[in-house]
Amino acid sequence: MTNLKKNKLTLLALIVGLLASAPAFAQDSSMNPLIPGGNSAPPGHAPKAVVSDPLYDFGSALEGTMVTHTFTIKNNGQGYLDISGVKTSCGCTTGQPSKMHVAPGDTSDIAVSFDTHFQKGHQVRTITAFTNDPDNPQVAMTMQGIVKKQVEAVPGEVSFGTVKRGTEDTKELLVNDLNPGRGAFSVGPVSNSNSAIKVVQEKRPDGKPGALLKVSLLKTMPVGPFDDTIKITTNRVPLQVDVFGTVTGDLNIDPAQVSFGIVPRGQDIVRIFKLSNQGSHPVKVLDVASSSPAVGAVAEPVTPGKEYKVTVTLRHGTPDGQLRGNLTIKTDDPDQATLNVPFYAIVGQYKT
Structure with a gap:
């Protein structure tokens, strides 16, 4: 066999070998940029999550009302933005995205509701959206403002301190209307769960709207620490007052x-x-x-x-x-x- 023929046969064998290995090469996503999930994706094709206004200040709201707001997340990247979930900083706040899979240039709305029941004063709530943006996997949004009470109890809690077994004692508290301009104010049923705590509702001695509550510790309270919650119904919002103390024995x-x-x-x-x-x-x-x-x-x-x-x-x-x-x-x-x-x-x- 001549050297020319030997060289042709060697070249042919080399080509056949390369063709035989080509399918395996094409199936390896880590080496093939055309296969989704490959590690060699062209740069610049990642999603980019941007919130145009991440802070919403609702100013002030009355306790017991629902504060709502919609945050908007825009995908400024070149790949699809996936929102895998939304987490809020407390159970009184909820948020839900309108889209979980956001195309480049498109947006997803995060509708947030803040329940102000039993909240008061300056409140801050954080909403976090989890995304596949490699530079911003946790997109933070904030809702803040001041919650104004509609009604109050004075004092805000009833403490009997430490008392001897068999002691009977009575504390008083007033239920006040903090928004008299909203019409007539009425106090409805009052309840509690501890049978050794008795609550009696009376008219206020000063004649103002609201109620006077007389909270009595009965001598049947057993030895040890105790607690109770007075639930007060009004035509504004419900009110709760904690009652606690300790009974000592011989x-x-x-x-x-x-x-x-x-x-x-x-x-x-x-x-x-x-x-x-x-x-x-x-x-x-x-x-x-x-x-x-x-x-x-x-x-x-x-x-x-x-x-x-x-x-x-x-x-x-x-x-x-x-x-x-x-x-x-x-x-x-x-x-x-x-x-x-x-x-x-x-x-x-x-x-x-």
């Missing part, structure tokens, strides 16, 4: 919680608290239990029926870290059959 614990602080591992740590009975009848401690095996407690009578010393031990070998739990003290007092004492420790070289 049995008192001092201190009210056990703190071991930061302690080294490998040794027992002891703390002591006192349980005293200020009632006329003697009380017996039946049991002291711990929520953690690392902490034990023993009650010893100092004056039987009147005072106990409770020794609390954090046992050696407790693993490093934060330790939280409760001691449960059982007594034969029918009103305070169970007392809870929280404990806390940081053991060893624990780091937050």
Whole structure:
């Protein structure tokens, strides 16, 4: 065979080999710019999300009204803009895009509604649209303004503080109309859920529109912290007033919680608290239990029926870290059959 024929055969084999490998090359999107998703897409073909006016100041609005606004996102890029979702900074604000897939030069409207019920003062809400714009994946928009109250309760909350078991006490509050120019003002039904809190509605002693509410703590309130919510109906907007306090019994614990602080591992740590009975009848401690095996407690009578010393031990070998739990003290007092004492420790070289 001549050298010319050999060269022709070699060239032919090379061409056949290239043709055989061409389909595999064409199917690799990372090497072929004509296939969607390829990494070698021509520059400048990305979407670009632009909000012409990202801040909307609604000035002022009355509490209980709905504030609405529409933000517009324009695609100033050369590729399709995808809006995958919209997130708002609180549950009282909602937003929904009119288009999720926006062509170059086209726009999508984000209609936003802000519910001002139970809001007051200067309010700021942030709306975030998530997009495929590589330079602006989170498009931020802001709605702000001042929410003016239509009605108010004075005081704004009712605190009975700390009272002895069996105490009865009454607090008063006034319901005021803050927009007298909007016509007659009336206070409708008033309700609450705690049976040991009684609410009575009366006319205001000054004769002004609104109501006087007398909030009474009844002697049936059990020992411990309590809370309630008074729901007030008006012809403007509804109103809520929180009621709270603490009822103490004959049995008192001092201190009210056990703190071991930061302690080294490998040794027992002891703390002591006192349980005293200020009632006329003697009380017996039946049991002291711990929520953690690392902490034990023993009650010893100092004056039987009147005072106990409770020794609390954090046992050696407790693993490093934060330790939280409760001691449960059982007594034969029918009103305070169970007392809870929280404990806390940081053991060893624990780091937050």
